[in-house]
Amino acid sequence: MSNGPVVVLTALNLEYQAVRQRLADPQVHRHERGTRFEVGTVQGTSCRVALGLTSKGNHSAAVIAERAIQEFSPVAVLFVGVAGALWDTVRLGDVVMATHVYAYHGGTSEDDGLKARPRVWEAPHGISQLASHLARLNDWAEPAPGHADAPQVRFGAIAAGEVVQNSRISAEAKWIRQHYNDALAVEMEAAGVAQAGHLNGAPVAIVRGISDRADGTKNSADDRNWQPRAAANAAAFATRLAVELVGEEEEATLRRDDRARSADGFDRGVSNTAHNSTVGIMAGSVTGSSVHMNTVPKSSPTDLIAELNGFREQLGQHRAEGSLDEDTYREALTDLGSALRAAGGNTPESSKRTVMTLRRLRGLVIDCPALVAALASLIAAAGDPA
Missing domain, CATH: 3.40.50.1580 (Nucleoside phosphorylase domain)
Known part of the structure; x- marks a missing residue:
């Protein structure tokens, strides 16, 4: 939220x-x-x-x-x-x-x-x-x-x-x-x-x-x-x-997050039979009965700012391709600018502001799966694993 x-x-x-x-x-x-x-x-x-x-x-x-x-x-x-x-x-x-x-x-x-x-x-x-x-x-x-x-x-x-x-x-x-x-x-x-x-x-x-x-x-x-x-x-x-x-x-925000999780592939499906269970899950690797989840470590402020600037280029590419209209593109740049300013801090409050702004941005570009997936990584790098 x-x-x-x-x-x-x-x-x-x-x-x-x-x-x-x-x-x-x-x-x-x-x-x-x-x-x-x-x-x-x-x-x-x-x-x-x-x-x-x-x-x-x-x-x-x-x-x-x-x-x-x-x-x-x-x-x-x-x-x-x-x-x-x-x-x-x-x-x-x-x-x-x-x-x-x-x-x-x-x-x-x-x-x-x-x-x-x-x-x-x-x-x-x-x-x-x-x-x-x-x-x-x-x-x-x-x-x-x-x-x-x-x-x-x-x-x-x-x-x-x-x-x-x-x-x-x-x-x-x-x-x-x-x-x-x-x-x-x-x-x-x-x-x-x-x-x-x-x-x-x-x-x-x-x-x-x-x-x-x-x-x-x-x-x-x-x-x-x-x-x-x-x-x-x-x-x-x-x-x-x-x-x-x-x-x-x-x-x-809850509705946008539900849609984003679905677009990111975080939905989990479970199918049970009498003799075995099959679980579909996003994971890094599976060894025997152990599931090893992929995790994205929190980036340093400098690394996160570089990644956010890279995301700006992705926004420009999607606008050029026509998958982002001009109004959405401008609003996305505004949110990205807010995230960049917050990411420059090194406090829990600035980290929370970065995550909050990126989650709002994710809801804005929800119709572009590639951008949603990129934002999921950025949110995790900013310190929110959700």
């Missing part, structure tokens, strides 16, 4: 603490460039979460998101926090999950005005479907004292810009209404995280609790009261989503 965590990122300490309170035994994980994450499990589950703080803004969020993706090879990246509502139909405390993200500051300035040049990233279909299912179950929110109405999950566009939006009449507010009037909420990090996920082949979900209405009331006493509740609601839905994502990934 995959050992990859779900990465959860936030921009503010308030949002970070809302997620951290839902983790059991978080442990500091320091990136080689100094970025600190905390890795723990969602309370009462085995779902691992790597939690990180990006600071405000799309640029910072993009850099930290890419760093987290490279470091953890996650099942998914969730960006969690608060946002301002753009319409009165979205209540304070509700959770907005992005169906797509607009980078609304893109444009070109011409003599007759500013023309929009939008960029947009859609949420992965599988995550959107799962989130909609959890929203229908409606059992994720904890009751808030003194508030009879439970928060709801709303699905729609989120607009991500480079300024704090706190007006209904400013030029920026009019720009959003004119060009992005289907957006339910506005914030400052989703576009950066979505771009990082897109470039690295990692699924991204944006989960925002509504803390204000982006109408001039930000930083008011009411806003300060709503911020922690909105952050807590977003954290509650996001961690529930993370648990379900890990569960689905584990099921998918």
Whole structure:
């Protein structure tokens, strides 16, 4: 099964603490460039979460998101926090999950005005479907004292810009209404995280609790009261989503492994008669009644890296022959790059990351038996005999 965590990122300490309170035994994980994450499990589950703080803004969020993706090879990246509502139909405390993200500051300035040049990233279909299912179950929110109405999950566009939006009449507010009037909420990090996920082949979900209405009331006493509740609601839905994502990934990994074992020839057949038994098994040699299994010793990091680079050439050959389509080839190269980076380490954790990534890669190229067989040897060389 995959050992990859779900990465959860936030921009503010308030949002970070809302997620951290839902983790059991978080442990500091320091990136080689100094970025600190905390890795723990969602309370009462085995779902691992790597939690990180990006600071405000799309640029910072993009850099930290890419760093987290490279470091953890996650099942998914969730960006969690608060946002301002753009319409009165979205209540304070509700959770907005992005169906797509607009980078609304893109444009070109011409003599007759500013023309929009939008960029947009859609949420992965599988995550959107799962989130909609959890929203229908409606059992994720904890009751808030003194508030009879439970928060709801709303699905729609989120607009991500480079300024704090706190007006209904400013030029920026009019720009959003004119060009992005289907957006339910506005914030400052989703576009950066979505771009990082897109470039690295990692699924991204944006989960925002509504803390204000982006109408001039930000930083008011009411806003300060709503911020922690909105952050807590977003954290509650996001961690529930993370648990379900890990569960689905584990099921998918088991299915891929079953198919891979079958393709590798690891199936065992036993036929019994009254006087003898015949056992079909992959073995190195048989002496009398003794079966000597082939084993692949764990390679040194240098040897494994050389073997992984050799596998890159095999991928290129299969693409040239047409047995790998272009999209699968690019995704395979991404996974191979992650495996190479992990293989450069010399720790149990790096070895586990190498094996995990190679097993995911094996599932990706399952329709190419030669590649599957080569990956079986690489996985064993990385330290996993299975």
